[in-house]
Amino acid sequence: QKEVEQDPGPLSVPEGAIVSLNCTYSNSAFQYFMWYRQYSRKGPELLMYTYSSGNKEDGRFTAQVDKSSKYISLFIRDSQPSDSATYLCAMTPPSGGSYIPTFGRGTSLIVHP
Amino acid sequence: DTGVSQDPRHKITKRGQNVTFRCDPISEHNRLYWYRQTLGQGPEFLTYFQNEAQLEKSRLLSDRFSAERPKGSFSTLEIQRTEQGDSAMYLCASSLTLEGGFTGELFFGEGSRLTVL
Numbered sequence A: 001q002k003e004v005e006q007d008p009g010p011l012s013v014p015e016g017a018i019v020s021l022n023c024t025y026s027n028s029a030f031q032y033f034m035w036y037r038q039y040s041r042k043g044p045e046l047l048m049y050t051y052s053s054g055n056k057e058d059g060r061f062t063a064q065v066d067k068s069s070k071y072i073s074l075f076i077r078d079s080q081p082s083d084s085a086t087y088l089c090a091m092t093p094p095s096g097g098s099y100i101p102t103f104g105r106g107t108s109l110i111v112h113p
Numbered sequence B: 001d002t003g004v005s006q007d008p009r010h011k012i013t014k015r016g017q018n019v020t021f022r023c024d025p026i027s028e029h030n031r032l033y034w035y036r037q038t039l040g041q042g043p044e045f046l047t048y049f050q051n052e053a054q055l056e057k058s059r060l061l062s063d064r065f066s067a068e069r070p071k072g073s074f075s076t077l078e079i080q081r082t083e084q085g086d087s088a089m090y091l092c093a094s095s096l097t098l099e100g101g102f103t104g105e106l107f108f109g110e111g112s113r114l115t116v117l
Helices: none
Strands: A011-014 A019-025 A032-038 A045-051 A054-058 A061-066 A071-076 A085-092 A107-112 B005-007 B010-013 B019-024 B031-037 B044-050 B053-057 B065-068 B075-079 B088-095 B112-116
Touching: A011 A019, A019 A085, A019 A107, A032 A061, A045 A054, A045 A061, A071 A085, B005 B088, B010 B019, B019 B088, B019 B112, B031 B075, B044 B065, B075 B088
Parallel strands: A011 A107, B010 B112
Antiparallel strands: A019 A071, A032 A045, A032 A085, A054 A061, A061 A071, A085 A107, B005 B019, B019 B075, B031 B044, B031 B088, B044 B053, B065 B075, B088 B112
16 A cells, blocks of 8 residues: 555546545655646646645645545635646655655646636 | 756667766755656655765665765766666656755656656
């Protein structure tokens, strides 16, 4: 079993829909939870991150962490065709030391006009 | 452009040949990472440097792989005696990581795609 599990999709939605992307994980030491976006033939870029449990909102994006269930989510409101990309969750233990982000396999999102 | 740059963007080689990739990180960043990504998978960690010191290597990094970061600036990743299973995107990332700070904000380059025939 991988440390981070993520459904690869693809997830196809109409423009304007609310999108829910999810990951589960097994390592209870993870404390930072990140969402990266990767467009085709490009490197990933960090969208947002949260520390420990709770919610964080940034514009149309909301990240949620439920540490008791080892489950994280990214919600995208009013989805746009430009949101079409692969969304990667990533996690690390607390700051310091040599902790390296561990990535999920990514979910491919397609937003059609 | 002051982002992470990687060269070459695409390399086609025959099995058994050696290849080398170069990464130029963002200039003030102290950490440099190498990841490998295959189709439909997320980035898999290979190795990382804190300044010029290579601090961690994944079990994925066989003896045929070697990475350097002389003087804590650019980095090279060399693969000797390439195999078809080495075909992948090799991603370089850098970060400015302060003691006790968040370690998860990596700035990635566009990757170097390796095709081994």
